[in-house]
Amino acid sequence: MTTATSTPTSTIDKNALFTYALRLGDDALILSHRLGELVAHAPELEEDIALTNIGLDLLGQVRALYTYAGQVEGKGRDEDAIAFLREERDYKNLLLVEQPNEDFAHVIARQFLFSAMSLPFYEALAKSSDETLAGIAQKAIKEVRYHVSHSAKWVIRLGDGTEESHRRMQDALDALWMYTGEMFVMDDVERAVLDAGIGVDRESLRATWNDTVTTVLTEATLTTPADGWMASGGRDGRHSDHMGYILTELQFMQRAYPNMTW
């Protein structure tokens, strides 16, 4: 993708900025891959199109984020090299997005919990002093709005639906809840990028996220799970078992036919 970009700000540690762009890209890529697994497998045709459209939006964000990460890194890696030619430990996505599809309720819960964070995140990033990230964010806001609204409406429909749909929706939320804490963690990378006026204070997103989740779960007659032990490690490349299987499929073409292009 030939995207015009600003020169990376000089006051920021290049490594931190690279990792930051990579993390955002990895979140979107892995979630997009999970949604891609649903092509022709969603419960109905309209939903098949909706979920894969959401995946496509995310994939578009990934391309811009990886292209930028490659430029910041300055080692000549393009979006494909970053997407396909890394080891598991080099992927820095949240554990939440790699969790398997299981059933439709899990797909919706994962999307809702993630997008409800993503929207205020990109609204804050749109004000970044880094012109490239701000531009990607301004674009993403418009897309993520539809992701929040679509998944929230399904949470309500399933939660306030039949006994079976209510049970499944609650089970999915209970199962995924322990992966939500990682979304708000400020580590050295996040802090360095924030201090440079580029990044977002993830802790400050919590209030909006809580409000969104509580509003929707109440409307859905569901119980907000209690905060307990929270899983983490994704940001440092320590993943759940699922990640290896995802990469096996995602990287298959490049592993089987090195350097192949379409």
Place this chain on the structure above:
Amino acid sequence: MLMAEVTSLANSREEKAIWSVLETVMDPEVPVLSVVDLGIVRGVKTDGDDVEVTITPTYSGCPAMTVIELDILTAMKRNGYPKTHVKTVFSPAWTTDWLSDAGREKLRAYGIAPPEKGGAGKLQSRISALLGEEQTAPCPHCGASDTKLVSAFGSTPCKSHYTCNICLEPFDHFKCH
């Protein structure tokens, strides 16, 4: 001084000609709209024989962008601008408010309900607004306003899917963005 003025005039005449070429490049997914109608061409710059056309995607993942870029290069080459370069920018982010009036009318005639004019500016992010939001789309076939949203996601990322409650025809709506 005079030279500069002459040059700038020549440039602008040249650029006008290029805009006319771009008006012949159609969106591959909505072939009644040119890339100019759609508002995705953000600028044209010339420097001698070199031409730079700046475009912006409707959606980050719009798969038509590669084709659009190729179509622009082909049209430019055919019209005597072989040294054209297409630059993609994300900012400022594309909005349906940039769709020309002519573009809106062409969409309607093609059977796609155009986005509400100025509708993009009204979009909000608070959850209460997101849950309550209903974009209205009059039926492009019979004109009735009694229509129903089937899915917020349609045949391409930029469209949602509706059905008309009066003539019962399904139709696409170019959603506010």
